[in-house]
Amino acid sequence: MNRHLLSAGDLDAAGATQILDSAEQMDAIQNRQVKKLPALRGRTVVNLFFEDSTRTRSSFEIAGKWLSADVINVSAKGSSVSKGESLRDTALTVAAMGVDAVVVRHPSSGAARRITEWVDCHVINAGDGTHEHPTQALLDAFSLRRRLGELAGRHIVIVGDLTHSRVARSNVLLLTRLGAQVTLVAPPTLMPAGVHSWNCTTSWDLDATLAGKVAGDVDAVMMLRVQRERMGRGSAGGDDPSRAAVGYFPTEREYAIGYGLSPARLDLLPEHAPVLHPGPMNRGLEISSMAADSDRSLVLDQVRAGVAVRMAVLYHLLAGADEASDGLRATEAVSS
């Protein structure tokens, strides 16, 4: 049984489905007057964030607190490398306080994995560099499942800056494991290296894909944020020449024309197909306001789903026994 959640690939179909099912139950708590469940009472969770993220951090914090865990936020941004403290020392310092789980977000790929080598507590990857963001993929799958029903056999299209997207990688892993088919769409400069070995289709042509001409009819489209910095900066005097001044695409308007979810592109979608975006959105760049605010948009559902999904993840990692010894298998309640 897994102690950690580092990659969406850590979950098999049954495990992922269990989390989504539990999240359904957790979601109901948001409607209650008393938003509290006692399952994680006495457990301590630390949000160890080396990168700004109000959205994800608050989501984990609320999730932990609604399960009655004690949640602490440690903002390690700028504290570790710049002060000369190794990642190992930072992690050990936090773990030494006797925490049960560490939720880690770090700008370098693989950081969460490294931390598991040094600490005994559970580690949850809240986003490591451009590698993975498993809870995002889970909440995306949760939102999709609510709108579409079972995901097996569904065709999901993911559009945007795929080279720098941990969300894309996690989503491809999780959605394909749940039996869905995925198509990635981006200009060639934003396609990840080696993408032909991923378990998905790729295309440079968003219109053809949405119209069903590339890999069949589309059941949902997920737009990824395109950072404006990817456009490149002019080499004004003083810029560090080793940083890329060359952009991945020339102008915002050209990106929006080729790969933005415009009202016209929205009309290409079948009626039932929703629109997702992990946020924050660049309205007018990768997504038009009309698309973002339309009935198809699951953007706010995704945010809401984030808490329920993270509650489910925390519950399944922390609530049970730390070691599943041979004699103890999860059975139905023996003593009632």
Added chain:
Amino acid sequence: MPAQPFFEVSDHPPRTPGAKTVLQADDIARVLDRIAHQILEKTQGGAGVALLGIPTRGEPLAQRLADRIASFAGVQVGLGSLDITLYRDDLRTQASRPLGRTVEPAGGVDGKLVILVDDVLFSGRTVRAALDALTDLGRPRAVQLAVLVDRGHRELPIRADYVGKNLPTSAEEQVRVRLAEIDGADEVSIV
């Protein structure tokens, strides 16, 4: 990358030899008839009553009782389910368990007479957890308990208001309840 199973999910224990049937299908039906009548009697005709089945087998039992009450007295009582997994006091003794469904009855639980419904009453810890879960759901005006079988060995001061059958057992024995909706047939046996 290869995925390891994230949870361990059990099969329902298969039928074993040496099992002794204590209630057959028609026994169970008669018992439920009686409980339904008793509920109607004790609640002045079922007004303001909500049945909450405790998953897994408490759910179909609650449904059957609600159907009988409607059939006997023409009263629609509130019907829902109350999952107690997150309120168990023994969460840390086993690997994490899958959650059951919690469904609030139409009309909610505030001010209602809630009758918890379960298949077997044993240590009482399940009911204790159900009371905690119920408190977080709302504020009933009163709570009662209906069980199909009471097998004794209470570890907490908990008692049932409606009992289908009192079944003295030794602690090593297991009481197995099978219901048509879940197991394909109705039967209570001791193993």
Added chain:
Amino acid sequence: MTGSGQPVLLRGVRPLGGATTDVLLAGGTIAEVGPGLGLPDGAELIEADGAVLLPGLVDLHTHLREPGREDTETIATGSAAAALGGFTAVHAMANTNPVADTAEMVEQVARLGELAGLVDVRPVGAVSRGLAGEQLAEIANMARSAAAVRVFSDDGHCVSDARLMRRALEYLRPYDAVLAQHAQDPRLADASCCAHEGELSGRLGLPGWPSVAEESIIARDVMLARHTGSRLHVCHVSCAGSVEVLRWAKSRGIAVTAEVTPHHLLLTCDLISGYDPVFKVNPPLRPAEDVEALRAGLADGTIDAVATDHAPHAAHDKDHAFGDAAFGMLGLQTALSVVIQTMVEPGRLDWAGLADRMSVRPAVIGRLAGHGRPIAAGEPATLTLVDPTAGWLVEPAKLASLARNTPFAGRQLPGRVLATFLRGRVTARDGAVPARPAVWA
């Protein structure tokens, strides 16, 4: 640009230098090819007397100077020079002022070409914004525009930043476009370098432009083309070493093509001994060994195309000391004749080969439908009729360009264009183009 004109019967032509026959043009297409064709009513008759009929020539590399330097050439005057030179399509390079780096700009250039109505003007889009070599230009917008740009180039400047070159090659793949590189490593040959680096430049005291500045960029770029799977085209190849690299790259199946200018096929660097800037060009004229390698490369197809790099300049931009004068030579009206002299007459290319290098392959590289087509019934009547036996004297003042900077002034060149047809319309005839209303009335 429509209007197929009246039917035309070409009597006694030799298509691609083959057997003499007749060709009837009607409704914009070749209606019939065969001996002894009748003259239909209302048709114009041209007695060709064995003149050679070629598919209309396609130039991959022209500078039409509009917008920005209309004093030296306009799209209209450049189109006239092109038609008189036997061209039916020209690619107009992007280093105008303002630079052609947006959809709006290229659509304007295409529109002006249509208004002039003499050749198909295909705008080339810039690779980098403002040709600054830093950021991608709006390549996708230009490809998707009404101008349907398929050739992108920063010509005039080398795309020297490797990262930008790689991004650009990747970025233009969805549009089936080609990146045409001006191969000149600016760290090895900067803007002041104006003469082939060698014995001559040392003796004359002119900053040298070494061959390796071209060869090293081509070597890098063919590897980038292989890595990205994109199409690369090399402009105005001038060095033997470049031809060697291209030959190797093609043997490896890399998607690279190349062009050579007429002046690099004929002229050698000793011509600059008198410091006359009419011979100043980028890349510079080179020694005879390089000229021979270029001819051999064009003959065996390592070099795919002849492209003029037609570069008009005002007299006041050439009337300077050699090092200060502008780079560039006229080329549209003299190109065919120079190729006949250097390649056909010595037997290194037959007429079919010339048609391949000056029409068929350029049309494929530029993804130009309707040009470089076989001479057969049903094909577009986009043709050039040339008399290889007639010669002409190059007189700068009589050329159609507004500028006069031709390095062939005073030379007698072989081959005279008798007529040029664009989809059945006569766009040049006996040294004159049909009158068209001026764009700016």
